[in-house]
Amino acid sequence: MxxxxxxxxxxxxxxxxxxxxxxxxxxxxxxxxxxxxxxxxxxxxxxxxxxxxAPPAPTVDYWKVVGPLVAGDYSGACMRKPDLRKMDATIKVGADGKASSSGMELDFREARKVMLTRQREKDGGYGAMFMFSVDEAKGGDLLLQSAEGSKGSAVINRDDIGLMCSEVGGIDKLSARPLRAVFSGLLGAKTQTVSCLDTTNLLVRRDTDVEIDGDVLKIGGTKFDITGAETEMFTFDDAGRTMSLTLIMPDKQTIGLGYDGAGTLTSVTVFHEQERSYSCEPKREG
Structure with missing residues (x-):
């Protein structure tokens, strides 16, 4: 058991x-x-x-237009930084965006910010100021500016080293054509629709067509003769991911058109002194 x-x-x-x-x-x-x-x-x-x-933001290859416009040899009476030594020198700017002078070499195709300005002078002619700024980590700036007569100035810097030149010839070509005409091919569709605030009722937005037709800018039912602009300014930021066109009219109206790198409108504003007549953003789908 x-x-x-x-x-x-x-x-x-x-x-x-x-x-x-x-x-x-x-x-x-x-x-x-x-x-x-x-x-x-x-x-x-x-x-x-x-x-x-989100897919990467589109970038505009603006240098294909800017390059041929600014390419040239800019010679004049110069002063070297940092020792302020006077010397005759030349700043060479290539259509490929590469600039050099006195041992400095910079590639402005990598510029994070580009500001191009054309403005009407008192004598009825036009002057220009073109500025290029490379990323802060790499350093480097280029300034080309016209002056009265056919002479202008050119400045190139990298960190504490630089060259400042006056009595520079050839810069007057920068103001030969309106900037809106020079860069029209980068601005996407001729007519684009945006959503604008009703300035009489800020709770209401209205779809509005914006069109640049030759020398006429149309925003909804309002037309602007942009041949009369006293100042034009084109800017390219963030290495071409955004761009903008600013027009200052004789009646003190300021018109601003913002675009992404694909040439699509991202903002439209029109100010007259402190009064805003248009404030628009991209049209929302759906």
Whole structure:
């Protein structure tokens, strides 16, 4: 009897061990399955997040227009920085955006900010000021500015080293054509629709067509003769991801058109002194 009881006890213990082992295996399998599911779920979430990430912002290759316009050798009476030594020198600017002078070499195709200005002078002619600024980490600036008569000035800097030149010839070519005509090919569709605030009721927005037709800018039902602009300014920021055209009219109205790198309108503003007549943003779909 004792032997039989011992045998049953041994058998029971053996069955319990098998059952426990089976439970552990099943638990391990379940844990592994859960971990795999979580991993796959994590991968799916990561894939979904990547899929939802916005594509990189478009950039405009403005240098294909700016390059031929500014290319040239700009010579004059110069002063070297930092020792202020006077010397005759030349600042060479290539159509490829590379500029050099007195041992300095800079690539302005990498410019983070470009500001090009053309303005009417008192004698009825036009002057120009073109500024290029490379990323702060790399350093480097270039300034080309016209002056009265056919002479102008040119400045190139990199960190504390630079060259400032006056009596520079050839800069008057920068103001020969209106900037809006020079860069018209970068501005996307001729007519674009934006959403504008109703200035009499700021809770209302209205779809408004904006069109540059030759020398006439149309914003909704308002027309502007932009041949009369006293100042034109084109800017390219963030290495061509954004650009803008600003027009200052004789009646002190200031017109601003903002674009992304693809030439799509992102903002339209019209101010007359402190009064705003247009404030527009991209039209929302749906």
């Amino acid at each position: 004792i032997r039989r009881t011992a045998l049953l006890s041994a058998l029971t213990l053996s069955l319990l061990l098998v059952a426990c082992s089976k439970d552990k295996d099943e638990s391990a399998d379940a844990d592994e399955t859960q971990a795999q599911a979580q991993a796959e779920g994590g991968e799916q979430v990561e894939t979904d997040i990547q899929a939802e990430e």
